[in-house]
Amino acid sequence: VRYDALIGSYLGETNARLRKLFDYVRTTPSVLFFDEFDAIGKERGDTHETGEIKRVVSFLLMQLDQLPSYVIVVAATNHGELLDRAVWRRFQMRLAFPAPKKNEIVVFWYRIISAWPDAPKMALGRLASRLGNVSYAEALDFCQNVRRRQILGLGEVSVDEALRAELDLWTSRVTPEIINAERSDKTPPETDAER
CATH class of the missing domain: 1.10.8 (Helicase, Ruva Protein; domain 3)
Structure with a gap:
């Protein structure tokens, strides 16, 4: 997923683009990969964020819950501490890659x-x-x-x-x-x- 094509500057634009993305992936078996997932899965309780990101995260969670079983979602982040707690529950498997020795x-x-x-x-x-x-x-x-x-x-x-x-x-x-x-x-x- 390319965030430059997903995240919009106008109110509601990001959710509209997310809806199009999820509507498309529901039509065919696919793997949906989000790199730098903290860009849209941020903690909703963050006082420094606007109400828009809270709505985006809530909408994203609903869309993830409604995906059919033939769609696999993979997300990667270097900042797991920034992700909303509810986001973690949407993924069945979590892998950590520690820094190399x-x-x-x-x-x-x-x-x-x-x-x-x-x-x-x-x-x-x-x-x-x-x-x-x-x-x-x-x-x-x-x-x-x-x-x-x-x-x-x-x-x-x-x-x-x-x-x-x-x-x-x-x-x-x-x-x-x-x-x-x-x-x-x-x-x-x-x-x-x-x-």
């Missing part, structure tokens, strides 16, 4: 970096410690940024230089307190001399 990120990076023409000198375990807790998507994005920086350097930028530049950029975006709080091991930050 440091060693899992290292294995993931190894698979990516092993295809590169040259590998960075920094140990992947040390790199994982430097970045703190990251998702697979963030780990992939970091690797792609390093490789992109190296390729765009047109032979003037080594993989180690690209890695250092991306690490500097990463640590400038994330405050040191957050990185230190998320580290499972208390490895002190790498100094310039250790690079």
Whole structure:
């Protein structure tokens, strides 16, 4: 479900679009996938939300209850704490995907970096410690940024230089307190001399 086509700015527009969506999926066996489900399944008791989102959530719950058995609804969110309690009851199965551990990120990076023409000198375990807790998507994005920086350097930028530049950029975006709080091991930050 594309939210840009579903959520409207006018009163009642989102519910009208939801009705069309659910009317359509009732006509044929289908799988209805909502990514970032918290966009329309938010807690109705949230004092910061308008009355419109409360009506949308109530309407969504009614529509989910009326779906035939040949329609499967799958919803994904990174913010389960934001979902309305009644939304949780509409799903028979709940799966949680915890953040990967440091060693899992290292294995993931190894698979990516092993295809590169040259590998960075920094140990992947040390790199994982430097970045703190990251998702697979963030780990992939970091690797792609390093490789992109190296390729765009047109032979003037080594993989180690690209890695250092991306690490500097990463640590400038994330405050040191957050990185230190998320580290499972208390490895002190790498100094310039250790690079």
